[in-house]
Amino acid sequence: MSTYKLTYFDVRGRGEVIRLVFAQAQVEYEDVRILPAEWDSSKTDRSRFPMGCCPVMDLDGMTMMQSMVIARHLARKFGLAGNDEKEMTMIDMMSDLCTDMLNEMFELIFEKDAKRKEDMTTAFAKKSETYMSVFTGWLEKNGDDKGFLVGNTVTLADLALFNLLEQLSTKHADILTKNPPMQAFLDRVKVEPNVAAWLEKRPKGEMDI
Amino acid sequence: MSTYKLTYFDVRGRGEVIRLVFAQAQVEYEDVRILPAEWDSSKTDRSRFPMGCCPVMDLDGMTMMQSMVIARHLARKFGLAGNDEKEMTMIDMMSDLCTDMLNEMFELIFEKDAKRKEDMTTAFAKKSETYMSVFTGWLEKNGDDKGFLVGNTVTLADLALFNLLEQLSTKHADILTKNPPMQAFLDRVKVEPNVAAWLEKRPKGEMDI
Known part of the structure; x- marks a missing residue:
């Protein structure tokens, strides 16, 4: 089974829409909230944050970036993206x-x-x-x-x-x-x-x- | 048959990616290029420009906004949005x-x-x-x-x-x-x-x- 790992700051900001999609679909995920001190030391880690930005979502070895790209991906999978x-x-x-x-x-x-x-x-x-x-x-x-x-x-x-x-x-x-x-x-x-x-x-x- | 009408300024800007999708798919469309004087008098016409912005694309009575929304719509239709x-x-x-x-x-x-x-x-x-x-x-x-x-x-x-x-x-x-x-x-x-x-x-x- 796929494991979703969402990494974002501990705010609503650009990440909350993704959390809402998970909530509405009732799908489990890891809601990683990175704190400022950790962010400072890890934002240049290009294997975790290819563009040096959050949110990112890891799934089956793929790192997705851009909040709405992630939200659209999940919405398509979970039947929240429209019927036609x-x-x-x-x-x-x-x-x-x-x-x-x-x-x-x-x-x-x-x-x-x-x-x-x-x-x-x-x-x-x-x-x-x-x-x-x-x-x-x-x-x-x-x-x-x-x-x-x-x-x-x-x-x-x-x-x-x-x-x-x-x-x-x-x-x-x-x-x-x-x-x-x-x-x-x-x-x-x-x-x-x-x-x-x-x-x-x-x-x-x-x-x- | 559907008639696509794209309205944007006479620049590449945010509209060219849509024109490129039409070009790659070899699909005909109306490439309306609105000039500054006309724009000044028509940008408040909410039936043509619901958000007062360009580009817009009219298709079968629907007015689409946001350049990448339009580009994604066309890419899905024309087989340029991926196979899975x-x-x-x-x-x-x-x-x-x-x-x-x-x-x-x-x-x-x-x-x-x-x-x-x-x-x-x-x-x-x-x-x-x-x-x-x-x-x-x-x-x-x-x-x-x-x-x-x-x-x-x-x-x-x-x-x-x-x-x-x-x-x-x-x-x-x-x-x-x-x-x-x-x-x-x-x-x-x-x-x-x-x-x-x-x-x-x-x-x-x-x-x-």
Whole structure:
């Protein structure tokens, strides 16, 4: 049997979407959380971290990199990537957009120049409205605005959006307040049994991101 | 029959990898190149550009966004995405890494602050060595360092790497000079019949990126 070993920092960041896929599929894996001191001494080990980055996932002698590549791989295997080419493409597009917005949020968090941070904050607020309205539109189009993004079961797209919204909720709660369908979606996925079980048992993490 | 309509700017940028997939698969499509004046007046049209961004691809009433989502969709349809799950994941990872490096190159091009640009240039040079050595390693591992990245035919991974290297060659030619296997790969893919035919007939484009 294949053994999955995921290595990432002890934060949600770019790794949590992968952990959510494992949780939803109820598949066991090794959730290795590398601490700063260990990272400093091991990030140049190219056999473990070929690009000097995390997350990586080891499986049957293969080291996978890039959070969404890993998430897509697992989603295909675990039946969370769509039932046909059209669904697969929609799910891929939605997940990729979540990653883009998450990346923009991270850039904002790590920006040190005050003036630049101010401009980025304004741009992020504006752009976030576009993201939220696009996702709200997709939810509405896929039924009664009370379900999931694609089809009628949880897919990678829902987990990616849930992850984005959960991370936004700690740093940009106003975005959720302004977009009730997004808050409702967050609340809905939060109580999906497999997601809820993970939220209950997951480590608190080194930082609240 | 499905009609593919790709809308992007009149540059290579983030759109060329999609054009290369069409070229390699020899599939007809509408290559719409939107000019700055038209873009200014149409980018807020959410029915054409849901996120206010390019590229988009219209197909059977669906508007796809995100360059690599579109490229992956087409690659799956046209048999350029790998023959099994392992190949598919490798190709996905390699293509995604090319996109990351391309994005870093674009950020550098568009950076206006001189000091910041200098720091980014240093970081980019260092990071590029890691990228190039990782790709060189994959090429060596997949045979005799004279072929392709995965299997023995052109896949999306080869087109993505070709696109990256071609774009690097106009702005960062030193990277290719320092990495002969990458220059050799660029030269090799350039003469693949379908790629060569596209390079011969493609519009020169508004800018050399």
